[in-house]
Amino acid sequence: MAGRSRPVKFGPIPGVEEGQVFPSRRALYDAGVHRVLQGGIAGGAEEGADSICMSGGYVDDHERADGVILYTGHGGRDPGSTVHVRDQSWMASGNAGLLVTASKGESLRVIEGRQITSQRKEYVYRGLYRIADYWQVVGRDGFLVCQFELHKLTQEQGAPPASSAHRAIPRPRGEEETEVERAMRRVISHEIAMRNSAVVRQIKQLYDDTCQICGIKICVAPGGIGFSNCAHIKAIGKPYHGPDIVANALCLCPNCHIRFDRGALVLTDNLFVVDTIGREGVGALYRADGHHINIEYVRHHRSRWPNRVDELPADILSR
Numbered sequence: 001m002a003g004r005s006r007p008v009k010f011g012p013i014p015g016v017e018e019g020q021v022f023p024s025r026r027a028l029y030d031a032g033v034h035r036v037l038q039g040g041i042a043g044g045a046e047e048g049a050d051s052i053c054m055s056g057g058y059v060d061d062h063e064r065a066d067g068v069i070l071y072t073g074h075g076g077r078d079p080g081s082t083v084h085v086r087d088q089s090w091m092a093s094g095n096a097g098l099l100v101t102a103s104k105g106e107s108l109r110v111i112e113g114r115q116i117t118s119q120r121k122e123y124v125y126r127g128l129y130r131i132a133d134y135w136q137v138v139g140r141d142g143f144l145v146c147q148f149e150l151h152k153l154t155q156e157q158g159a160p161p162a163s164s165a166h167r168a169i170p171r172p173r174g175e176e177e178t179e180v181e182r183a184m185r186r187v188i189s190h191e192i193a194m195r196n197s198a199v200v201r202q203i204k205q206l207y208d209d210t211c212q213i214c215g216i217k218i219c220v221a222p223g224g225i226g227f228s229n230c231a232h233i234k235a236i237g238k239p240y241h242g243p244d245i246v247a248n249a250l251c252l253c254p255n256c257h258i259r260f261d262r263g264a265l266v267l268t269d270n271l272f273v274v275d276t277i278g279r280e281g282v283g284a285l286y287r288a289d290g291h292h293i294n295i296e297y298v299r300h301h302r303s304r305w306p307n308r309v310d311e312l313p314a315d316i317l318s319r
Contacts, residue, residue, distance in 0.1 A: 018127040041094030050098030057111035060139040073146035084141035102131035135238040142262040200230040216277035229257040234297040263305035274319040276308040
């Protein structure tokens with residue numbers, strides 16, 4: 001029946017050329033380029049996703065000057081809205097499908113939707129891409145989004161080799177994993193490694209587990225043993241690759257940490273703490289002797305939420 005999702009088909013579609021323009025989603029579907037009439041990702045966790053359609057609906061999508069696409073997965077928004085109101089999940093069908101595609105080393109057809117008039121779009125087939133990497137990051141709206149790094153394949157390259165790094169992840173003995181579980185284990189292992197660095201221990205010792213923003217030390221055991229988080233100002237994870245050094249680290253309590261990571265708290269160049277939700281100043285960031293903070297990392301962190309920062313009163317940002 002027309003309109004139903006067709007079976008997954010990886011790779012090029014015979015007779016369809018790169019740069020070919022389609023006047024509608026129906027035309028994409030009829031040609032077999034994008035197998036669903038609605039939705040940006042065609043596929044799911046069972047077999048993988050074989051195509052995506054980028055229509056400008058996600059503010060965290062980005063195409064670099066070298067042609068690499070940072071594609072945002074689906075979910076986290078209410079129907080008809082372009083604003084995220086919740087975290088995205090790897091287990092959402094489309095995101096899980098892209099994880100499976102990456103794990104299998106398959107290629108991905110990429111289509112770009114372009115607005116022609118207020119009422120009409122056209123769709124351009126961009127060709128085959130491979131999923132070179134994937135991660136979760138806090139997006140501009142302050143919620144986690146799943147992102148995929150897409151690299152263009154030449155016609156000579158065709159599909160990526162089956163020996164991609166994502167397939168090389170070892171499977172534990174006696175444990176049967178799905179493709180999605182294998183891909184997620186890679187993400188989790190990377191995050192755990194980042195949290196166990198010497199810098200984490202150093203920054204916690206420097207402040208005796210006392211939060212630099214609210215001044216609270218959470219005691220969890222007799223003898224004044226405390227608990228705190230090391231927050232990197234410029235995120236050390238992908239796609240930002242901030243350095244794992246003390247000049248890029250803060251000692252924060254869990255509450256202030258999550259607010260800082262989500263952009264609810266930012267720092268001015270003078271290291272004054274600002275509440276971007278309440279649009280008010282909080283106070284000066286406490287710094288121990290010898291703790292130098294690189295202002296470039298502070299500016300990078302602040303730049304991730306331009307919609308919030310630009311609305312702040314000028315006198316607050318100058319503090």
